[in-house]
Amino acid sequence: MNLYDAYDPFARVYNQHWGFFATKAYPILEHLVLEKLSPGCAVLDLCCGTGQLAAELSRRGYRTTGLDGSEGMIEIARKNAPDVDFVVQDARNIALTRKFAAALSTFDSLNHVMSLDELEQVFRSVFSVLDGGGYFVFDLNMEEGFRSRWCGSFELVEEDHVCVVRSSHDANEKTGRMDVTLFELDGSRWVRTDIPLIQRWYEEVEIKERLRKAGFEELQSFDGNEPIVEGSVHEGRMFFVGRKRDARQARSERHPDVLKELVTVPDSFFDPLPEEDLKSWEGE
Numbered sequence: 001m002n003l004y005d006a007y008d009p010f011a012r013v014y015n016q017h018w019g020f021f022a023t024k025a026y027p028i029l030e031h032l033v034l035e036k037l038s039p040g041c042a043v044l045d046l047c048c049g050t051g052q053l054a055a056e057l058s059r060r061g062y063r064t065t066g067l068d069g070s071e072g073m074i075e076i077a078r079k080n081a082p083d084v085d086f087v088v089q090d091a092r093n094i095a096l097t098r099k100f101a102a103a104l105s106t107f108d109s110l111n112h113v114m115s116l117d118e119l120e121q122v123f124r125s126v127f128s129v130l131d132g133g134g135y136f137v138f139d140l141n142m143e144e145g146f147r148s149r150w151c152g153s154f155e156l157v158e159e160d161h162v163c164v165v166r167s168s169h170d171a172n173e174k175t176g177r178m179d180v181t182l183f184e185l186d187g188s189r190w191v192r193t194d195i196p197l198i199q200r201w202y203e204e205v206e207i208k209e210r211l212r213k214a215g216f217e218e219l220q221s222f223d224g225n226e227p228i229v230e231g232s233v234h235e236g237r238m239f240f241v242g243r244k245r246d247a248r249q250a251r252s253e254r255h256p257d258v259l260k261e262l263v264t265v266p267d268s269f270f271d272p273l274p275e276e277d278l279k280s281w282e283g284e
């Protein structure tokens with residue numbers, strides 16, 4: 001599978017004008033997941049972009065890994081968050097051996113995944129790198145967000161670059177398109193780059209269904225139109241939380257105390273099973 005590298009030519013300008021979002025979302029992430037974690041645990045910033053969230057997580061003491069498909073975004077992320085370990089990988093096919101207490105993905109990154117099957121693939125990929133009991137939290141632009149915000153155009157005019165953004169959406173295809181045209185000053189000449197960024201929207205029920213199929217439990221969704229924490233409004237966006245069940249908890253629920261009284265089992269019987277055994281146990 002190819003890397004998602006569409007942001008490569010956009011990285012410098014994204015960092016300057018859009019990189020703020022993740023830190024704006026931090027209080028929500030803190031409220032939904034981070035405050036449930038142990039201090040200093042390992043956290044994955046999935047589709048980390050230019051690394052502002054990763055920098056904040058690292059400042060707060062989390063052992064942070066940032067993953068993004070765009071080499072250009074990661075190059076800037078490494079400067080923004082020098083203490084963070086960054087990898088260039090695709091979210092649909094994460095190849096990390098370390099495990100995380102939580103994975104976070106912000107600013108509609110996962111709307112760039114263009115089919116439900118691929119979205120489920122991302123969910124499965126994240127599931128595979130979470131510790132038992134680990135959390136996954138992400139936001140997505142919903143249909144309402146595309147209808148209200150993905151239309152019209154605006155421009156940003158700076159000394160050394162001009163960025164024109166034209167947005168549209170297609171309700172039949174459930175897609176939004178942002179055509180970014182950049183003019184960047186290179187010495188004494190202006191260089192033009194055109195960057196099409198495409199997103200897809202999904203229904204809340206189908207997102208939850210795919211999370212469930214990927215193995216997540218304790219699913220929750222939060223409408224950004226309502227303040228999730230005081231003062232936070234994210235029009236047309238939802239936040240989703242899922243949790244990977246802890247193997248020990250799963251087995252103790254499957255073996256209620258009455259069973260323990262009928263049969264004598266060694267204590268090791270209740271130790272966590274390897275992941276593969278757990279899957280076959282759960283009939284996956």
Ligand SMILES: C[S@@+](CC[C@H](N)C(=O)[O-])C[C@H]1O[C@@H](n2cnc3c(N)ncnc32)[C@H](O)[C@@H]1O
Pocket residue numbers: 004005006007018019020021022046047048049050053067068069070073089090091092105106107108109110112113
């Ligand atoms: C809108 S930016 C958000 C960046 C960052 N999370 C933030 O809050 O500023 C979307 C990011 O998702 C990344 N991305 C999209 N699809 C991806 C995929 N399949 N695998 C890895 N990265 C992906 C892009 O490269 C880009 O950096």
